[in-house]
């Protein structure tokens with residue numbers, strides 16, 4: 051904490067163009083080291099090999115993009131005159147510019163230990179902050195390699211510190227430390243408890259989701275089924291933006307379920323090294339939790355479209371049809387390759403289900419009627435709605451944020467000028 055505080059002071063005085071130059075260098079080095087870092091992701095979090103490489107490359111690109119946008123956004127200030135407000139003559143002038151917050155604590159989750167770390171690190175650094183990174187337990191080795199790339203680019207060590215350890219053991223020390231000036235967290239409900247414990251500092255929270263996919267009777271069912279399978283089962287469903295509940299109008303439900311099932315049968319199940327679609331989920335605890343949700347739904351009468359199968363932490367993809375709202379899986383986030391389908395009698399019923407959730411991250415609507423799609427999107431109380439496309443974060447420069455228990459603030463570079471995580475407005479009167 052002390053070295054971070056000291057390093058930040060001189061970093062804030064480093065010219066903006068120089069900060070950008072170093073970030074560009076770090077982005078390039080990160081991409082040069084994509085293979086060893088991706089190998090860590092494969093071993094540590096069972097991410098399929100190709101996706102692991104994509105995560106590192108996209109992270110390198112994001113660092114460069116941040117440097118570029120940062121120079122533009124932070125290079126500007128504002129000039130105000132007093133007579134634009136009633137009752138004032140032109141006797142006062144106001145100059146504003148952005149200044150850094152200080153030490154930013156960055157806590158990413160296990161599912162994107164590199165990308166979701168970099169998406170906190172790069173905006174914070176370009177804005178003149180220092181970083182204390184607490185990587186997830188699973189993914190810590192990949193994160194250490196990634197931080198090493200920043201050090202190789204010439205960033206002083208104290209500026210980016212990586213503190214490994216279990217969140218349950220070192221989390222409180224870090225999040226409640228008086229030397230922290232901002233917390234940028236991505237993860238589950240832990241974020242809610244952190245927000246209650248943290249002091250009076252800016253918080254940015256990207257938390258869980260229960261992304262609903264509403265399918266109307268006029269939808270292109272083949273497209274909807276492809277997006278549901280991609281959205282629901284990529285990285286074995288361990289994505290905040292995974293489709294986590296399908297709400298389909300009864301008249302097309304049989305046809306949709308049939309098409310989704312046909313695609314589910316084709317998913318490969320096995321090792322991440324073999325680039326299988328479905329790989330083991332992250333922990334035994336997680337596997338047991340997913341199994342609990344499946345068994346609860348089964349007991350209460352859901353239709354299991356495939357046989358439930360599990361070997362260790364490897365869970366075969368499963369579609370659960372005829373799920374009802376008294377089942378846990380209708381509301382809880384499995385973070386695994388199991389996807390509930392709720393049949394609805396009207397679009398309003400689908401919107402109601404979506405809005406009753408305590409989450410409000412993303413969702414999607416499938417219909418050929420774009421006017422209806424926009425009206426439904428507007429009615430869904432969530433951060434982002436995808437029309438005729440699966441929920442997803444990105445491209446990485448798009449703003450991304452959750453409502454309700456899904457988060458506070460938006461992390462993206464497009465919002466750098468409005469984003470209190472990385473800087474605040476300084477007034478010079």
Ligand SMILES: NC(=O)c1ccc[n+]([C@@H]2O[C@H](COP(=O)([O-])OP(=O)(O)OC[C@H]3O[C@@H](n4cnc5c(N)ncnc54)[C@H](O)[C@@H]3O)[C@@H](O)[C@H]2O)c1
Pocket residue numbers: 157158159160161162184185186187216217218220221222225236237238239240241244256257258259289290291383385411452456457
């Ligand atoms: N909204 C988003 O952008 C987004 C993106 C990815 C994942 N997620 C969410 O993340 C969750 C899955 O990730 P996870 O299992 O790693 O989440 P998690 O909340 O268990 O852990 C997230 C991070 O918090 C740390 N942590 C744990 N206890 C802590 C404590 N007391 N103090 C400080 N840090 C602590 C963990 O070590 C990890 O680094 C899902 O709920 C998913 O929806 C959200």
